[in-house]
Amino acid sequence: MNVANATLTARPGWMPRILASSRAWLLVVCCATLSACAFDHYDARPISASAIVDTINERSLASADLRDFIERHAMRASSDWPPTRWNLDTLTLAALYYNADLDTARARLATAQASIKTAAQRPNPSLQLPFQRTLNPKGGDSPWTLGIALDIPIQTAGKRGYRIDQATHFASAARLDVANIAWSVRSQLRTQLLNLWSANARTDLLKQQLELDQRMNTMLEKRVLLGDASARELNQQRLALIQAQADLLNAQRQTSAARVLIANVLGLRSGALDGLDIDLTDFGRPYASLPAPEIRLQALLNRADVLSGLAQYEASQAALQLEVAKQYPDIHLGPGYTFDQGLHKLGLDFTNLVLPIFHRNEGPIAEARARRLEAEAQVRRLEAQALGETDGAITAYQATRSIVKRNEEQVSMQGRQFLAARRSFEVGQTDRMALTLAERTELAARLALQDAEFQMQQAIGRLEDAIQRPLSDPDAGANPSHWVK
Structure with missing residues (x-):
């Protein structure tokens, strides 16, 4: 730091007056400097585990704040609140409002946006006010030394602009990360809603299967007593009955687990x-058609x-430009004023000029270039991953769609056979056991179709995750601005 010293030489009688005026002048300068600054204040924000638990317990889908959030972001907001029925779209908005992962991403975004302000700040000048007393002054000279020094840093080669660009690109990446996590939240919610749908459908079908197995078990017990059936056949039916009871209990357990996981996502x-x-x-509903290749x-x-x-990657570009610009030293201006034995002197010094003797910032430049290559490789990896996920999801979707079609044909065929068995039973050509077996076979075909439709819906979810767009609304996408409260 440059210091321009003002050495005041005065007769001894002037000393008290000089000191008094100098102190007053220093006080005025300090007050003026401090008054030009606006100070921020610390704001306490205490948290506790019990308070967080209370906040979570107080959350509700009937919240007025949630209603305002849904009204701001829903394409077709409902006039009734709370809605009588919730679907994937409205529950997704509720998840975006309450989900903790998204709150964390929003907090990271706020931090990245604040870094832009930091990057845009210009360095403050430095002020120094030396005050010294010489213990062995010359005769007739004042022992006091008073001065004022300024150090005004000036950044060169556009360094400030590169810092702003780097911080701006990082903030853009953070905003896109919010959108990416928001889609992940939607994907998790859809997965759990799909599990709930499948568990509900299987529960209904398995209840019918259990009823049929109980009916067949009763008929076989009577036939064994009459000698028309063997104990082996009865034991096989009892095993089937036990398996049906276990399948039903498992489906009911999956229903309860899916509702708990839905609440966790929300x-x-x-x-x-x-x-x-x-x-x-x-x-x-009927399965969605694949989007056109250009839309995909x-x-x-x-x-x-x-x-x-x-x-x-663009942030790494700006970081490299910044390191290259650091080859050029910043300028430090040191204006000063000197009062020397009645003479008024102004000075302007250039200080802290870095001499590129031992290095020219080659190391940081090489690191910045390597980080840019790393960022480029990451982009290529992400694009290859996206294409791979899309191709895999399309293949899985086409395969499960074929399975669904075959199972639909099987259900249709078994339905016709069941109707034929019913007509035969009504005219007395077959017995109730044969009718029950035909009904159970038709029900088994419907269970297989339900499993195939579940797998197809999983493939649809994979495809939506790959393109980050709902197949039901191909024009919808992950817009980062939608996910910020």
């Missing part, structure tokens, strides 16, 4: 979903994780 306690009417009919390619190019990687 950021609510499990009891908050008690009595909630969830619309799952979308999973039972466009969706891949707009995946939030790929765009985030591109933003981080």
Whole structure:
């Protein structure tokens, strides 16, 4: 730091007056400097585990704040609140409002946005006010030394602009990360709603199967007593009955587990979903058609994780430009004023000029280039991963769609056979056991179709995750601005 000293030489009689005026002048300068600064203040934000638990317990799908959030972001907001039925779209908005992972991503975004302000700040000048007393002054000279020094740093070669660019790209990447996590939340919610739909459907079918197995078990017991059936046949039916009871209990357990996991994704306690009417009919509708190749390619190019990687690559570009610019030293101006034995002197010094003798910032430049290559490789990896996920999801979707079609044909055939068995039973050509067996075979075909439709819906979810767009609405995408409260 440059210091321009003012050496005051005065007769001894002037000393008290000089000191008094100098102290007053120093006080004025300090007050003026401090008054020009606006100070922020610390704001306490205490948290406790019990308070967090209370907050989670108080969350509800009937919250007025949640209603405002849904009204701001829903394409077709309902006038009734709370809605009588919740579906994937409305529950997704609730998850985006309450989910803890998304809150963490939003907090990281706020931090990244604050870093832009830090990057845009210019370095403050430094002020020094030396005050010294010489113990062995010359005769007639004042022993006091008073001065004022300024150090004004000036950044060169556009370093400040590169810092702003780097921070801006990091903030863009953080915003896209919010969109990526938001889609992940939607994907988790859809998975659990699909599990709930499948468990509900299987529960209904398995209840019918259990009833048929109980009926067949009763008929076989009577036949064994009459000698028309063997104990082996009865034991096989009893094993089938035991398996049907176990399958039903497992499906009911899956239903309860799915509701708990849905609550976890929503950021609510499990009891908050008690009595909630969830619309799952979308999973039972005809399967969606694949998007056109150009739409699929466009969706891949707009995946939030790929765009985030591109933003981080641009940040690495700005970081390299910054390191290259650091080869040029910053300038430090040192203006000063000197009062020397009645003479008024102004000075302007250049200080802290770094001499590129031992290095020219080659090391940090090489590191920045390597990080740029790393960011480029990451982008290529993300794009290859997106294409691989899309191809795998399309293959799985086409395979499960074929399975669904075959099972639909099987259900149709078994349905016709069951109707034929019923007509034969009504005219007395067959007995009740044969009718029950035909009904159970038709029910087994419907269970196989349900499993195939569940697998197809899983493949649809994989495809939606690969392109980050709902197949039901190909124009919808992950817009980062939608996920910020």
